[in-house]
Amino acid sequence: xxxxxxxxxxxxxxxxxAAPALAQLDGQSMHITFPEDSPLTVLAANWGESTATPRxxxxxxxxxxxxxxxxxxxxxxxxxxxxxxxxxxTPGGKGSTTxxxxxxxxxxxxxxxxxxxxxxxxxxxxxxxxxxxxDGVLFSDLTFYGPNKLNSRRSMTGWEMxxxxxxxxxxxxxxQGGASRLKQEMQATLARQGERARxxxxxxxxxxxxxxxxxxxxxxxxLDMPDSPxxxxxxxxxxxxxxxRAPRIELRNRTDRAVRSVEMGWVVRDRNGSEALAGMVPAExxxxxGGFAELNPGGEGLRISRQGGQKVELDSVSTFINSVxxxxxxxxxxxxxxxxxxxxxxxxxxxxxxxxxxxxxxxxGLQALINELDKF
Amino acid sequence: MTASDWxxxxxxxxxxxxxxxxxxxxxxxxxxxxxxxxxxxxxxIVQDFQSGSERxxxxxxxxxxxxxxxxxxxxxxxxxxxxxxxxxxxxxxVTPVAPSRSRSLAWRMPAAALATLxxxxxxxxxxxxxxxxxxxxxRAARGARTFAVQGSLPAAKGSPAVDxxxxxxxxxxSLQGQGASxxxxxxxxxxxxxxxxxxxxxxxxVRYVDAKTGQVTINNVYAE
Numbered sequence: 001x002x003x004x005x006x007x008x009x010x011x012x013x014x015x016x017x018a019a020p021a022l023a024q025l026d027g028q029s030m031h032i033t034f035p036e037d038s039p040l041t042v043l044a045a046n047w048g049e050s051t052a053t054p055r056x057x058x059x060x061x062x063x064x065x066x067x068x069x070x071x072x073x074x075x076x077x078x079x080x081x082x083x084x085x086x087x088x089x090t091p092g093g094k095g096s097t098t099x100x101x102x103x104x105x106x107x108x109x110x111x112x113x114x115x116x117x118x119x120x121x122x123x124x125x126x127x128x129x130x131x132x133x134x135d136g137v138l139f140s141d142l143t144f145y146g147p148n149k150l151n152s153r154r155s156m157t158g159w160e161m162x163x164x165x166x167x168x169x170x171x172x173x174x175x176q177g178g179a180s181r182l183k184q185e186m187q188a189t190l191a192r193q194g195e196r197a198r199x200x201x202x203x204x205x206x207x208x209x210x211x212x213x214x215x216x217x218x219x220x221x222x223l224d225m226p227d228s229p230x231x232x233x234x235x236x237x238x239x240x241x242x243x244x245r246a247p248r249i250e251l252r253n254r255t256d257r258a259v260r261s262v263e264m265g266w267v268v269r270d271r272n273g274s275e276a277l278a279g280m281v282p283a284e285x286x287x288x289x290g291g292f293a294e295l296n297p298g299g300e301g302l303r304i305s306r307q308g309g310q311k312v313e314l315d316s317v318s319t320f321i322n323s324v325x326x327x328x329x330x331x332x333x334x335x336x337x338x339x340x341x342x343x344x345x346x347x348x349x350x351x352x353x354x355x356x357x358x359x360x361x362x363x364x365g366l367q368a369l370i371n372e373l374d375k376f
Numbered sequence: 377m378t379a380s381d382w383x384x385x386x387x388x389x390x391x392x393x394x395x396x397x398x399x400x401x402x403x404x405x406x407x408x409x410x411x412x413x414x415x416x417x418x419x420x421i422v423q424d425f426q427s428g429s430e431r432x433x434x435x436x437x438x439x440x441x442x443x444x445x446x447x448x449x450x451x452x453x454x455x456x457x458x459x460x461x462x463x464x465x466x467x468x469x470v471t472p473v474a475p476s477r478s479r480s481l482a483w484r485m486p487a488a489a490l491a492t493l494x495x496x497x498x499x500x501x502x503x504x505x506x507x508x509x510x511x512x513x514x515r516a517a518r519g520a521r522t523f524a525v526q527g528s529l530p531a532a533k534g535s536p537a538v539d540x541x542x543x544x545x546x547x548x549x550s551l552q553g554q555g556a557s558x559x560x561x562x563x564x565x566x567x568x569x570x571x572x573x574x575x576x577x578x579x580x581x582v583r584y585v586d587a588k589t590g591q592v593t594i595n596n597v598y599a600e
Contacts, residue, residue: 058555058556084560086558094597094598095549095551095558095560095595095596095597095598096595096596096598097560097593097594097595097596098593098594098595098596099591099592099593099594100592100594101591101592102591110589110591111589111591112591113563113586113588113589113593114560115548115560115561115562115563116558116559116560116561117547117548117550117557117559117561118556118557118558118559119556119557119559120556121555121556150596150598193570200573201575202544202573202575202580203575203576203577204542204575204577205577205578278575279574279575279576279577280574280575280576281576281577282576297577298577299577302577349572349574349583350572352583352592352594353592355570355572355583355584355585355592356585356590356591356592359570359585359590360590
């Protein structure tokens with residue numbers, strides 16, 4: 001061993017002796033509660049390498065668990081949402097983990113991984129750090145079980161409808177154009193993914209306006225889908241720097257069915273001409289057949305930021321209807337052709353199912369993708 | 377690398393790509409190096425791969441975010457292997473079929489030449505072990521992480537006393553407030569480009585395909 005290596009070895013020894021104490025955590029740190037009549041049962045819970053490390057006056061807790069859940073019901077499961085709460089760490093805050101695009105038959109089991117990091121004061125009260133509960137289960141017939149506190153029914157139903165739409169699309173490509181056509185589509189989707197990932201923006205509730213730039217009143221463009229059950233009559237607000245102040249959107253229900261909620265996509269363009277999806281805003285609306293509703297998303301308004309937190313100079317705003325939930329719980333989602341014909345595929349993320357199939361193609365090849373499509 | 381690779385007159389592009397990145401095992405690397413000595417075509421391909429890697433390393437060093445060296449090399453390695461397969465598949469889509477290159481008997485090693493080759497291998501191994509190590513900057517570029525989305529959120533209506541922030545980072549999506557934070561971590565095997573973020577005024581969502589289970593996983597944090 002050279003002198004330099006010897007010095008490095010000694011330095012490593014000294015560093016490891018000075019490292020903060022690291023403690024293993026056990027299953028008591030996470031508490032799992034499922035309803036007694038749940039169609040899911042917890043077959044096993046592996047706590048893996050969960051650790052607690054003091055850092056200054058705080059404690060960093062890395063909690064890793066892999067749950068094995070079993071379908072104890074009679075219907076095939078398409079999606080599961082677990083609610084993850086840590087009230088002691090962040091009062092009012094909660095999270096969720098959903099696995100969707102599943103195809104789990106009665107009696108079959110599947111894993112769900114939850115990986116958390118908590119930072120909390122060193123001397124906090126005892127008790128379980130994290131409570132895990134069931135928010136919902138979606139079945140293949142689109143029926144739902146669960147408390148639905150996080151609106152997982154609407155989300156998972158939308159994702160399942162998108163999954164069926166996209167699988168049908170890929171199957172048609174395969175039938176009409178063969179494997180080479182399917183491969184071309186996968187390549188194009190991958191290229192779009194790379195482009196879109198570089199354009200991510202984020203929206204936040206505005207709270208207090210801080211932009212110094214002069215504000216100007218603008219009309220938002222409404223990107224109308226051909227068969228959308230909802231249309232926007234007026235959409236306007238004031239733009240200042242990265243802020244959308246006092247946005248107002250007036251909607252009309254085109255159908256003869258009552259509407260319970262809508263989800264609107266917001267596309268922003270900056271002064272450099274760069275366009276990206278800033279976010280999706282769900283809104284509870286009660287619209288009778290042919291009725292109207294007015295929305296003011298974000299209350300006072302919205303603030304838009306870019307990757308890395310760089311400021312955005314907003315130039316224009318467009319909105320579109322991404323999904324509509326009727327009073328009976330059924331959903332409308334845009335047709336795939338409508339999205340493509342408007343050129344929005346580069347703005348809107350692929351569905352979870354398309355993402356899964358593309359990843360399957362990327363990692364395991366075309367034949368694995370074709371085999372997967374044959375299962376449905 | 378399969379035995380069929382050795383039956384061809386030239387190593388496959390996949391083999392050359394792995395060779396150029398010093399990711400081939402010792403024995404196939406020695407055979408490839410032996411072949412390159414007498415094959416200008418393959419040397420040219422390897423030089424192309426190496427110059428591309430150097431350009432990429434330089435570009436990554438110019439990206440803005442902090443470097444985190446040495447993290448999750450396994451996931452990066454899986455990603456590289458998948459991308460090599462993908463690149464070759466993409467090439468098949470756009471490249472017309474070319475006539476195969478001529479086979480050379482020299483590449484088929486008869487058993488009688490094995491003893492001679494063993495001596496050559498020993499000499500080459502000594503040279504291989506003496507080769508210069510990759511530079512610090514190149515190693516840093518390999519481990520570079522460049523993605524960060526940040527945003528903030530005041531507390532939602534009805535809870536004015538708590539100031540909560542939602543933020544996304546390379547590790548996960550988090551809810552921060554009152555000196556504490558709650559982070560749902562991503563799967564480290566999911567690549568940056570395969571993660572999709574969706575924000576709303578009161579929540580932040582990330583979606584990725586879990587590398588271990590193959591399942592689409594969607595994490596949400598809420599500040600409601």
